[in-house]
Amino acid sequence: MLQPGKAVKVTIYLSEGATHHGVPVYSSILDFLFYRGVSGATVTRGVAGFGADHHMHSLSSVEISDRLPIKIEFIEAQEKADSLLGKLEELSGTALIEIQETTVVKPAQLSKAAKPVHSTHLKIEGKAQMMRIYLSEEDRWQNKPLYEALVEAMRANDIAGVTVYRGILGYGAHRRMHKDKPLLSSHHGSVMLSAIDTAEKLQAILPIVDQMVQEGLVVFSDVDIIKYAYRPEVSE
Secondary structure: OOOOEEEEEEEEEEEOOOEEOOEEHHHHHHHHHHHOOOOOEEEEEOOEEEOOOOOEEEOOOOOOOOOOEEEEEEEEOHHHHHHHHHHHHHHHOOOEEEEEEEEEOOOOOOOOOOOOEEEEEEEEEEEEEEEEEEEEOOOEEOOEEHHHHHHHHHHHOOOOOEEEEEOOEEEOOOOOEEEOOOOOOOOOOEEEEEEEEOHHHHHHHHHHHHHHOOOOEEEEEEEEEEEEEEEEEEOO
């Protein structure tokens, strides 16, 4: 752990497009530092710059360059930084490595440990209902996607869980064929929300669903559930 006192700041300047064994160099360096126990490291991306090749690289709305400058910085004790330099030079290739003496006034503190949580294994079985809601991906409610708003409403009303599925092919009441196009995001496909809970809880939220879904299909099915869950017990 980094201690107050004399230390060094190591900065590595490289190109975003540089790779090492097919992996971005900055990613390889960050992994190396992490698993060698370095206290912390930061990767920042430049919007313009040039390097040893004296070619100007920039990011614009027209062109996105993979040659933009990347800077990796970390602060460590001199002895530990020295032990890492050999591998850093190997990983960084033609990149520039700079070392500056610095002083750590106050090292970063670890967040307080959470209270231990013990779990009790439960097996819940019984009758329940499944509610399925079919609607269009483009449907909205109060300036947000309707399916997203429905998920939020169900969570706020303690529905046990809900999953959103995106259709890849189908048609609805207007008999228009909707097909998912991998290369184009049309946002005109169909989505289905599936929620399972007790009949009482689903019936209680039905008026909210009815208010939010102006055009769509809502269906209920009886289901048998076998649910394995964990009840957290927080120690005082």
